Amino acid sequence: MNETTSIGQRLTLLLAVMAALLSVLSWGMVTGLARQAAERTQDNVLAASATTIAETLRSEQGEVRLELPYAAFAMLGAISEDRVFYRVTAADRMLTGYHDLPPPGGGTQGQVVFDTGVYSGATIRMASVTRLVLAGAEPVPVTVTVAQTRDGVGAIASDLSRLAAILSVAFFFVAVALSAFVARTSLRPLHNIADAVSRRGPSDLRPLLRAAPADLAPLLSALNRLMDRLGQSIRRSEDFIAEAAHRIRTPLATVRAQAEIALRSVEDEAEKQRLRRIIRAVDESSRSAGQLLDHATVAYRAEDLTRDPLDLADLAIQTAAAMEPTAAMRDIRLRLETVPARVTGDAVLLDNALRNVLDNAIKYSPEDTTITLRVARTGTEAYITVTDEGPGLGDGPVESLTERFRRGSNTGSIVGSGLGLTIAADVLRAHGGRLELKSTEHRRGACVSLFLPLA
Amino acid sequence: MRIPVFALGLILWALGPATALEIEDHRLYPGTGDRILRIVSTTDLAVFEPYIQAFRRAQPGVSIDYSVVSSSVLHRAILGGAQFDLAVSSAMDLQFQLANDGFAQRYNSSATEALPDWARWRDLIFAFTTEPAVVVINSARFAGLSLPTTRQELIAILRDNPDRFSGAVGTYDVRDSGLGYLFATQEDRSTDAYWRLNEVMGRLGPRLYCCSAQMIDDVAEGRLALAYNVLGSYAAERLARDSGGRVQILKMQDFSNAMLRTAFVPASAQETEAAGALIDMLATLALREAPGDWPLPPLSQAGAGQAIGFGPIRLGPALMVYLDPLNRRAFLTEWENAMEQR
Numbered sequence A: 001m002n003e004t005t006s007i008g009q010r011l012t013l014l015l016a017v018m019a020a021l022l023s024v025l026s027w028g029m030v031t032g033l034a035r036q037a038a039e040r041t042q043d044n045v046l047a048a049s050a051t052t053i054a055e056t057l058r059s060e061q062g063e064v065r066l067e068l069p070y071a072a073f074a075m076l077g078a079i080s081e082d083r084v085f086y087r088v089t090a091a092d093r094m095l096t097g098y099h100d101l102p103p104p105g106g107g108t109q110g111q112v113v114f115d116t117g118v119y120s121g122a123t124i125r126m127a128s129v130t131r132l133v134l135a136g137a138e139p140v141p142v143t144v145t146v147a148q149t150r151d152g153v154g155a156i157a158s159d160l161s162r163l164a165a166i167l168s169v170a171f172f173f174v175a176v177a178l179s180a181f182v183a184r185t186s187l188r189p190l191h192n193i194a195d196a197v198s199r200r201g202p203s204d205l206r207p208l209l210r211a212a213p214a215d216l217a218p219l220l221s222a223l224n225r226l227m228d229r230l231g232q233s234i235r236r237s238e239d240f241i242a243e244a245a246h247r248i249r250t251p252l253a254t255v256r257a258q259a260e261i262a263l264r265s266v267e268d269e270a271e272k273q274r275l276r277r278i279i280r281a282v283d284e285s286s287r288s289a290g291q292l293l294d295h296a297t298v299a300y301r302a303e304d305l306t307r308d309p310l311d312l313a314d315l316a317i318q319t320a321a322a323m324e325p326t327a328a329m330r331d332i333r334l335r336l337e338t339v340p341a342r343v344t345g346d347a348v349l350l351d352n353a354l355r356n357v358l359d360n361a362i363k364y365s366p367e368d369t370t371i372t373l374r375v376a377r378t379g380t381e382a383y384i385t386v387t388d389e390g391p392g393l394g395d396g397p398v399e400s401l402t403e404r405f406r407r408g409s410n411t412g413s414i415v416g417s418g419l420g421l422t423i424a425a426d427v428l429r430a431h432g433g434r435l436e437l438k439s440t441e442h443r444r445g446a447c448v449s450l451f452l453p454l455a
Numbered sequence B: 001m002r003i004p005v006f007a008l009g010l011i012l013w014a015l016g017p018a019t020a021l022e023i024e025d026h027r028l029y030p031g032t033g034d035r036i037l038r039i040v041s042t043t044d045l046a047v048f049e050p051y052i053q054a055f056r057r058a059q060p061g062v063s064i065d066y067s068v069v070s071s072s073v074l075h076r077a078i079l080g081g082a083q084f085d086l087a088v089s090s091a092m093d094l095q096f097q098l099a100n101d102g103f104a105q106r107y108n109s110s111a112t113e114a115l116p117d118w119a120r121w122r123d124l125i126f127a128f129t130t131e132p133a134v135v136v137i138n139s140a141r142f143a144g145l146s147l148p149t150t151r152q153e154l155i156a157i158l159r160d161n162p163d164r165f166s167g168a169v170g171t172y173d174v175r176d177s178g179l180g181y182l183f184a185t186q187e188d189r190s191t192d193a194y195w196r197l198n199e200v201m202g203r204l205g206p207r208l209y210c211c212s213a214q215m216i217d218d219v220a221e222g223r224l225a226l227a228y229n230v231l232g233s234y235a236a237e238r239l240a241r242d243s244g245g246r247v248q249i250l251k252m253q254d255f256s257n258a259m260l261r262t263a264f265v266p267a268s269a270q271e272t273e274a275a276g277a278l279i280d281m282l283a284t285l286a287l288r289e290a291p292g293d294w295p296l297p298p299l300s301q302a303g304a305g306q307a308i309g310f311g312p313i314r315l316g317p318a319l320m321v322y323l324d325p326l327n328r329r330a331f332l333t334e335w336e337n338a339m340e341q342r
Helices: A007-055 A070-079 A151-199 A217-265 A269-303 A312-329 A347-364 A398-402 A420-430 B007-013 B045-058 B071-079 B092-100 B151-160 B178-190 B193-203 B212-221 B232-241 B272-286 B325-339
Strands: A058-060 A063-065 A084-090 A093-097 A112-119 A122-135 A138-149 A308-311 A333-337 A342-345 A370-377 A381-387 A434-439 A446-453 B025-029 B035-041 B062-068 B086-089 B125-138 B169-172 B207-209 B226-231 B247-250 B258-266
Touching: A007 A070, A007 A112, A007 A122, A007 A138, A007 A151, A058 A122, A063 A122, A070 A084, A070 A138, A084 A122, A093 B325, A138 A151, A151 A217, A217 A269, A269 A347, A269 A420, A308 A312, A308 A347, A312 A333, A312 A347, A312 A370, A312 A381, A342 A347, A342 A446, A347 A370, A347 A381, A347 A420, A347 A446, A398 A420, A398 A434, A420 A434, A420 A446, B025 B045, B035 B071, B035 B272, B045 B062, B045 B232, B045 B272, B071 B086, B071 B092, B071 B178, B086 B092, B086 B272, B092 B125, B092 B178, B092 B258, B125 B212, B125 B232, B125 B272, B151 B193, B169 B178, B169 B212, B178 B193, B178 B226, B178 B258, B178 B325, B193 B325, B207 B212, B212 B226, B212 B232, B212 B247, B226 B232, B232 B247, B258 B272
Parallel strands: A333 A370, B035 B062, B035 B086, B169 B207, B169 B226
Antiparallel strands: A058 A063, A084 A093, A084 A138, A112 A122, A122 A138, A308 A342, A370 A381, A381 A446, A434 A446, B025 B062, B086 B258, B125 B226, B125 B247, B125 B258
16 A cells, blocks of 8 residues: 555644744744833833923923922833933923933924934933923923933843743644644544444445544545445346356256166166266256355345344254255264254344255265254353264364365365355354354364354 | 933033042052053042952952042043043942943943842942941030930930030031932932931031041041031941040931942943952952951842831932932032021
8 A cells, every 4th residue: 555644644744833833923923012012111111201300390580490300210210220311401402411312203292202212322212291381481392301221121022032932832832732632533533434444344335324524425425335336246246156056057957857867767887877977966066056056145135134033943953854855865864952042033044054054064974873953052142053973174274164165174075165164154144143163072073053142 | 332421520520621630549559460450439548458458469460550539520530531440439329320321331240140139230330338328426525415316306406505516517518529419319308307407507507528537537536526427337447446435426217328339340441351350359248248357338238228218229310310410400509508507
């Protein structure tokens, strides 16, 4: 299989990249906002300082007087260790302070105007407020400017930026962990479907009728269509086999009848021998064809199993009765030991399975022996055991004997198709039961048990 | 870099064409090398010499050129770009303003990092002592009077004994003394008793001084009964030398200013390395546990504002408020009105 990167990994990676982008973005935003907040704080304090100074402006004997309040500068010193500059001008005349401070930007009276400039080799933030003071006859606009360097703002902003960076990295890792979790969670339905499909038995081609997310519905329906087609094709080939077996059996019966008639009418011993061989070959072919037909029947009926209540004892008795003539031909006795054992299932199929097992037993038993059919129960299961006195199951692994067309290692010259136990095993599997094979003690004979769950 | 020219400095301290600095005292301590650390300071030589000797022991290669000037001269010298490597002054407002206006250069070491936040500003200026302002009295001239413990009591005693104290009270001439002006303005801010005390002193014909040392001398000699707002460290040092019991130090219980003696490396300094080493030594001594033999006290354990009225004056831009020429003019006018009533 040509494997590419898993969807889960790709999804996790994509989400992680997104988380990284968002982390960087949020870090940038927090840094920007922190800087803005710090700047606004400084602006507010500068404005308060300038306003406090402007409030002391008054007119005395026609001159503008003012008094720098201690608090106006103390508040600037309280928030940071920034350098402080100031200037007070009346109209264009310098009243006090640093005369070469950059002039403030224009603004309306009574409002605080902020500006940024460079002074004494440092970037400064200035707040200016203008008030009209009546000095003499004319009102004079007096401008108070308070300025401060921005080191404190930078320090606060970089502190917060560092904190934001740490938080962003933490946020990123949490997001990656969550991404992995989300990827796994969203892929769970897919895994569930895969599990459901792989858990299925080899011949289970029923459609998957489970709830699936809308995204997976097309996949599910495609899978179901595929299984449907596969089922149809299997059914067609089973039909074909059944048809073929049927069509072979009819002419074979004719050939056998003709050969019997011929056998009776010829005198020559060599001819008779030849005819008997023909009859036996025809019998085997007919049996094989019958088993192929059985196999097809099992495959067909197991798909949609009828579950009628029935008693294994009755089944054993009926099947034994049906097989009695075949056994009698070789002087084989069929012994029955039964207890009532109620199961549910398809009587036709179960009869078919038991008949194949019994047929095998008769075929491999020497003449003048006994085959025992025993029906019994355990706590949850009912079973029929067929024990013969034949050569046993050989040395190979017994499980493989239920494989199609597989025959035991000690079958010797006995003709067989290798389908009998396969059919029995298939039937039992369809009923939720199983077929157990073992050799009897002292390797005398085989013991085949058909287990079924009790009703 | 554009050096800002601060109008205030020029107006107030450009008293005539100041071609040479008015140096009160000067001494050169030769070292073995050719490096010279030039210190300009308001601290008397007698007080600062132990520090210089300690520094010479640690760095024998450096010669030390020590000039004692008044705080205003120091301020003017630094404004004028005079070549000094370290400026030490008790007038923390003027020191602060120089640092604020860009006349100081940064210095940073583990020793300065160890200083509390309130004892340094922007790695430019470093405080290494906490020195309170005290009242010094002549015991003989106070005979029979209970010693005042608050300004209220002091005002009462002065008012009730005009004959005894007439012409016998001394304080800083805040027009001349930077430290006197700092103490006066901080008291103005902190207690309303200050102006009433000034009124009472003004009626007694106070004698005005430039410096703590002279005031203490006059108290010791009996020429003064009382000196107000004297630097406590100088008085203590004087008391240690003079065992006559004639001088007593009173610490007012209602309120007490404490000044931080500060040092900074001027922007124009050459020997910044040696200057930094001396700052490190002073900063380390500032945090010493035991007083030891040093003439100046260490930094107080209480930080600025921790004990209201008793903590050191805060090193911050508010110090510049009273240096503003308008504020200064207004303050001095009021002060003169109170002090010069005759």
